Amino acid sequence: MSAAREYPPPPDVITGRVAWVFGDDFDIDLVVGVENIKSYDADFLRGVVMQAYDPGFADRVRPGDVIVGGRNFGYGHPHYPPMVALRDLGVAAVLAESFSPGFWRGETHNGMPLITVPGIAGAVVTGDALRLDWRTAAVTLDDGRTLRGVPPSDRVVRVVEAGGSLKLLLAEHSRT
């Protein structure tokens, strides 16, 4: 259940490139292939991540990059390892037209900024540079355009700032 590695909270402004643009109803399990969804071994996952889409993905992604999705991103029974693999490569946020609730809840728990940005899937292509202020859901593209998304609630901001729900809960409720 626990991710193999821990990740620090994101910076206030995430600066990177669009590492990939997925379509509507995208099942996150497909990022590593259904046969690999039970692995939490980051080294193993690195070898299988995005093989069905772009075999060079793992070598070109840099810290701060984001992935972009269409409507209902994360649809299905979203397992955690695909996002472990993407985070391990440096993917810092997911921007999508909308998110599937199960994926949204699970990855928010893990401290990943998941930002709903209407129009994002048609506004960018793989490789585009962008800046994301995740608290205000403001996305600034390289050509100066700005897209406004739906800012996360105060509670979700606190979860992401803490590096995930477990860390926030520990800070608030640990008796040890």
Added chain:
Amino acid sequence: MGATMAEKILARAAGVEHVRAGENLPVRPDHMIAYDFPGYTDVMFRQMHDDFGIRELADPGRYVVFIDHMLTRGDAREEEVHQVTRDWCAFYGITLHEARGIGHQVMAELGYARPGNFLVHFDGHVSGAGAFGALGWGVRRDLLEAWVTGEIFLDVPASTRFELTGEFRPGVDSRDLVHRIIGDHGADGCAHQVMEFGGPGARAMAIDHRQGLCGMAMFTGAVSAVFEPDSTALEYARRVAGDGFVPQYPDPDADYRAVHHYDLASIVPQVVLPGSARSANTRDAADLDGTAVTRAFIGSCASGRIEDIRAAALVLDGRNVAPGVELNVVPTSDAVHRQAEQEGLLDVLRAAGAHIARSSCDFCFGYQKPLQPEENCISTGVLNISGRMGSTGANIYMGSASTVAASAVAGTIVPAQEVTGR
């Protein structure tokens, strides 16, 4: 503007007068449910004890744990997983319900799914509690928040209202309705919302079918589903739980994101193609006629209740499962199993060549008798993604118990009408 059922249930659970869709606030669940599964409950218990220093629960009666997965191999690993759960539940004074059936059904039989109650689980199929006018929400790993603090922060969801009229025709049930809803409105047609069901069609629907319908809510993108509690639901709840509940009803001027009307008599058998329950995979069962199957499965938290077994028996009575097809039937709980036995339904199924298995979740997730590569299965399980029931090289189609039984007889996917003539 009035309140939806979900808003009223959450307001009561939060201890406030009103809540409105979009608000984020801590809510106190009436019960916080889980089933034991490696990496989930064992880790959560250890975190409560080691990381949070919790040695005693303020209110252990609100915690409910089921053992309903991994019951059928009888090996040492299975026993080890369950012993960890037994030990932790004993340590914290939590009542453990072991091997009585699938928890999402047993919670109803034991009176946890009461009208007006709010329940959380890490598993989203807890939404089946909506059949009784309870709100069950699958919060994934955030169940730990509820277990540790007694409350959970939630975004109050908007609701979509489904006004139902008519009654299902023979060979059609709520599985066909939910897949039709997905086909019509998409896999995110109710995203982040609650599906609220009412109207004369809802009141005419058997409780079992309401449970199956609510249990599948997540595949419309919904976080849950609720039926307006009617006399059927209230009588059930009183029988299993006494009068200890406060049913909630929507206001006439409740604010809905959308209102959809369905005449249940207009629904025809639906089948979902392998892959997922998304809109583009939904077909009329009649359109798939000729698709050969080697396996058929009736069971799961969505479709193994007495009404499903009765429907299967109607199809299988006096007929035989086709050569080369294996039909497995798993009653959703021990109580359902006993009732099906008493009604003579299981004898009918056995005579037709079906295998009856002990109630558990194990077929549905490929733990028991996993599918082999190249197999085609027609299933009432909750999920048909690649690898769900065994090999990633197998294909899983989904349909109602009637459709699965008929397909098992025909050896190819067919609506029940083609086998029964009704």
